[in-house]
Amino acid sequence: xxxxxxxxxxxxxxxxxxxxxxxxxxxxxxxxxxxxxxxxxxxxxxxxxxxxxxxxxxxxxxxxxxxxxxxxxxxxxxxxxxxxxxxxxxxxxxxxxxxxxxxxxxxxxxxxxxxxxxxxxxxxxxxxxxxxxxxxxxxxxxxxxxxxxxxxxxxxxxxxxxxxxxxxxxxxxxxxxxxxxxxxxxxxxxxxxxxxxxxxxxxxxxxxxxxxxxxxxxxxxxxxxxxxxxxxxxxxxxxxxxxxxxxxxxxxxxxxxxxxxxxxxxxxxxxxxxxxxxxxxxxxxxxxxxxxxxxxxxxxxxxxxxxxxxxxxxxxxxxxxxxxxxxxxxxxxxxxxxxxxxxxxxxxxxxxxxxxxxxxxxxxxxxxxxxxxxxxxxxxxxxxxxxxxxxxxxxxxxxxxxxxxxxxxxxxxxxxxxx
Amino acid sequence: xxxxxxxxxxxxxxxxxxxxxxxxxxxxxxxxxxxxxxxxxxxxxxxxxxxxxxxxxxxxxxxxxxxxxxxxxxxxxxxxxxxxxxxxxxxxxxxxxxxxxxxxxxxxxxxxxxxxxxxxxxxxxxxxxxxxxxxxxxxxxxxxxxxxxxxxxxxxxxxxxxxxxxxxxxxxxxxxxxxxxxxxxxxxxxxxxxxxxxxxxxxxxxxxxxxxxxxxxxxxxxxxxxxxxxxxxxxxxxxxxxxxxxxxxxxxxxxxxxxxxxxxxxxxxxxxxxxxxxxxxxxxxxxxxxxxxxxxxxxxxxxxxxxxxxxxxxxxxxxxxxxxxxxxxxxxxxxxxxxxxxxxxxxxxxxxxxxxxxxxxxxxxxxxxxxxxxxxxxxxxxxxxxxxxxxxxxxxxxxxxxxxxxxxxxxxxxxxxxx
Numbered sequence: 001x002x003x004x005x006x007x008x009x010x011x012x013x014x015x016x017x018x019x020x021x022x023x024x025x026x027x028x029x030x031x032x033x034x035x036x037x038x039x040x041x042x043x044x045x046x047x048x049x050x051x052x053x054x055x056x057x058x059x060x061x062x063x064x065x066x067x068x069x070x071x072x073x074x075x076x077x078x079x080x081x082x083x084x085x086x087x088x089x090x091x092x093x094x095x096x097x098x099x100x101x102x103x104x105x106x107x108x109x110x111x112x113x114x115x116x117x118x119x120x121x122x123x124x125x126x127x128x129x130x131x132x133x134x135x136x137x138x139x140x141x142x143x144x145x146x147x148x149x150x151x152x153x154x155x156x157x158x159x160x161x162x163x164x165x166x167x168x169x170x171x172x173x174x175x176x177x178x179x180x181x182x183x184x185x186x187x188x189x190x191x192x193x194x195x196x197x198x199x200x201x202x203x204x205x206x207x208x209x210x211x212x213x214x215x216x217x218x219x220x221x222x223x224x225x226x227x228x229x230x231x232x233x234x235x236x237x238x239x240x241x242x243x244x245x246x247x248x249x250x251x252x253x254x255x256x257x258x259x260x261x262x263x264x265x266x267x268x269x270x271x272x273x274x275x276x277x278x279x280x281x282x283x284x285x286x287x288x289x290x291x292x293x294x295x296x297x298x299x300x301x302x303x304x305x306x307x308x309x310x311x312x313x314x315x316x317x318x319x320x321x322x323x324x325x326x327x328x329x330x331x332x333x334x335x336x337x338x339x340x341x342x343x344x345x346x347x348x349x350x351x352x353x354x355x356x357x358x359x360x361x362x363x364x365x366x367x368x369x370x371x372x373x374x375x376x377x378x379x380x381x382x383x384x385x386x387x388x389x390x391x392x393x394x395x396x397x398x399x400x401x402x403x404x405x406x407x408x409x410x411x412x413x414x415x416x417x418x419x
Numbered sequence: 420x421x422x423x424x425x426x427x428x429x430x431x432x433x434x435x436x437x438x439x440x441x442x443x444x445x446x447x448x449x450x451x452x453x454x455x456x457x458x459x460x461x462x463x464x465x466x467x468x469x470x471x472x473x474x475x476x477x478x479x480x481x482x483x484x485x486x487x488x489x490x491x492x493x494x495x496x497x498x499x500x501x502x503x504x505x506x507x508x509x510x511x512x513x514x515x516x517x518x519x520x521x522x523x524x525x526x527x528x529x530x531x532x533x534x535x536x537x538x539x540x541x542x543x544x545x546x547x548x549x550x551x552x553x554x555x556x557x558x559x560x561x562x563x564x565x566x567x568x569x570x571x572x573x574x575x576x577x578x579x580x581x582x583x584x585x586x587x588x589x590x591x592x593x594x595x596x597x598x599x600x601x602x603x604x605x606x607x608x609x610x611x612x613x614x615x616x617x618x619x620x621x622x623x624x625x626x627x628x629x630x631x632x633x634x635x636x637x638x639x640x641x642x643x644x645x646x647x648x649x650x651x652x653x654x655x656x657x658x659x660x661x662x663x664x665x666x667x668x669x670x671x672x673x674x675x676x677x678x679x680x681x682x683x684x685x686x687x688x689x690x691x692x693x694x695x696x697x698x699x700x701x702x703x704x705x706x707x708x709x710x711x712x713x714x715x716x717x718x719x720x721x722x723x724x725x726x727x728x729x730x731x732x733x734x735x736x737x738x739x740x741x742x743x744x745x746x747x748x749x750x751x752x753x754x755x756x757x758x759x760x761x762x763x764x765x766x767x768x769x770x771x772x773x774x775x776x777x778x779x780x781x782x783x784x785x786x787x788x789x790x791x792x793x794x795x796x797x798x799x800x801x802x803x804x805x806x807x808x809x810x811x812x813x814x815x816x817x818x819x820x821x822x823x824x825x826x827x828x829x830x831x832x833x834x835x836x837x838x
Contacts, residue, residue: 001630002599003541004690008703045492050484062477065469073464073675115711122422139710180421211420256492257717271423284427291558292534298676
């Protein structure tokens with residue numbers, strides 16, 4: 001009989017978002033009168049229409065497919081040159097970072113890239129992951145057999161968790177034990193916080209020293225408003241020797257349903273074989289694309305290209321201002337209700353410390369029951385998230401203002417003794 | 420220092436299509452006068468415009484993304500219900516096959532699915548692969564560490580190769596040694612041949628008896644003209660207990676650049692853990708989709724849905740008739756020039772036996788030099804392909820007719836003693 005990959009059996013069945021959906025359904029079923037009032041600030045999905053430049057570009061591209069003279073079949077697996085070049089030029093060289101178009105790999109999503117990147121690495125690597133964390137980093141490592149089982153508290157043995165909390169400004173400290181692969185995500189999901197140039201420099205220097213590879217998830221880069229904060233890990237000297245960067249059009253261009261993202265794999269990156277022979281990673285990633293992928297839909301690549309036009313860039317800026325405006329409104333209200341609030345300035349997420357004595361899920365249930373707002377319990381992102389909750393700013397302005405008003409009505413019991 | 424996946428280093432650098440491109444470039448550089456005459460019958464890429472129904476559906480879907488009321492962000496990772504249901508109904512239930520929409524997983528390509536499916540299987544499986552074969556099956560197993568090295572003749576140790584040749588009508592015989600995973604592809608790429616109901620029944624019965632899983636690639640199903648030939652492995656009783664089917668919109672709807680495909684993973688399929696515990700595979704594949712994929716672009720899913728409308732179905736039929744018409748013209752010419760010709764009746768590929776004494780690459784070079792036609796050398800698909808070549812029928816009618824005329828001019832030397 002065929003064998004299955006039993007590492008999958010280690011995964012927890014009750015994944016965060018299904019559990020949220022279950023509780024929301026249970027609430028609306030027992031409180032039919034309140035069901036209509038529910039506003040979701042949970043999942044990180046955009047709500048505003050697609051930029052006009054992207055829409056127009058897609059219509060044009062589709063019309064090319066109507067005629068045999070302009071029809072396009074298989075494109076290059078790694079992406080069309082027009083898009084790879086636009087990305088290399090506008091996202092990197094314009095900022096003084098030397099990235100070549102051949103180092104840009106266009107894909108259908110950062111979630112896919114973050115999981116697929118493990119294909120080119122050996123199973124011997126010791127893997128460091130921030131806590132709290134985007135669950136995909138953890139789960140894909142579990143599936144690849146890089147961990148033991150859940151230790152009962154939601155953490156998998158075999159991973160090196162890097163705590164991120166109020167005490168370290170939510171930026172992971174360099175671990176005492178040696179690691180080979182390090183997932184960093186800034187602006188951070190779920191905490192909405194950023195890493196400074198100095199903090200990223202420390203990570204790059206560490207990675208260069210020990211030969212580790214940083215997997216840098218910059219999906220929320222467009223939300224950075226503070227001019228001192230790096231938009232790319234490659235703004236740090238030496239980073240092209242130790243970092244792979246993941247970017248997406250989901251959260252800037254609103255492409256969550258259109259699907260386009262990219263990975264930057266510098267040609268200068270190397271890793272070793274079991275015998276210690278050093279080899280470049282670029283050919284491996286290139287081979288993975290050629291063998292296990294067939295490129296992103298042509299009209300979608302044209303839409304992504306259009307985001308780099310003058311019109312596209314100004315339309316993106318408007319979207320970012322809209323969501324960050326929501327974030328400010330929501331953060332102010334949460335602060336006004338007496339809570340400790342982080343993030344939301346350079347990111348569309350607000351990370352909130354629940355009052356002492358409340359668990360993340362208790363807060364979830366209370367906020368749903370009392371003001372019919374859906375948030376995300378911080379404990380769903382890892383042990384360090386316990387006692388926090390995440391509020392997403394992806395919403396209409398009207399909803400954000402309504403939620404803000406409701407947040408101000410929250411009353412927190414004095415549970416000082418409970419903890 | 421980080422470790423790389425050194426199984427990638429076992430892959431042959433000179434992959435088939437890059438080598439073809441290199442030889443074509445070398446020829447056109449030294450024969451500038453003939454460069455314009457080159458016609459490609461190599462790669463299996465469609466050439467005709469996209470069906471009007473798909474075009475219209477994409478335009479409509481894009482216009483939904485312009486307004487916040489109809490905007491769609493993240494869709495279900497496994498595909499929208501409208502498409503999963505259309506597939507289950509039109510491709511299966513209409514043919515009397517009980518497949519539920521939850522068993523259909525919509526993806527961006529069969530190439531991806533054929534590679535990704537290995538994620539949910541254990542590394543202990545013994546893997547059977549047809550020879551000649553679509554190289555992706557082999558290469559993804561090499562990358563996953565399921566093979567040894569290339570044995571020097573183009574075959575990897577550790578795989579069970581199933582020879583398909585003139586003697587067995589290009590349908591693999593059931594192996595003497597036990598195997599756990601079996602790749603079958605019918606209508607076949609590269610040979611263009613099909614498997615009969617009896618032959619597929621023998622495979623299904625074998626798989627059920629030993630508990631093996633058949634990975635059935637039916638990407639060319641739409642080209643079947645013989646009413647006796649099954650379109651789906653699930654037409655064979657018992658197959659939902661032993662087979663996963665891969666389908667694509669690339670070769671019927673011409674979606675090679677638009678990107679949409681699907682996998683059918685019946686809920687009744689099981690595999691075992693190392694300890695012999697039997698578990699269903701559906702939850703694993705579902706979890707893979709949820710964790711490592713984010714769904715196909717919304718407008719693309721609407722385009723695929725439109726292929727199942729009355730208009731879409733009749734437009735597909737026209738495309739199929741066009742390509743099969745080319746195949747007939749090309750096959751007749753090849754036969755007319757004295758060659759032994761297979762396939763091309765229920766598939767867009769023609770598989771040709773070169774005259775005795777010619778290797779596949781010798782034929783490639785001769786045909787390119789003498790009549791400026793690019794074919795694919797059979798040896799690129801495996802050891803059993805040596806001495807054969809593949810001609811693709813994906814072309815304009817004009818090109819097909821021109822190539823046919825040129826084929827008739829070919830003169831083959833008598834090399835009867837050479838072999």
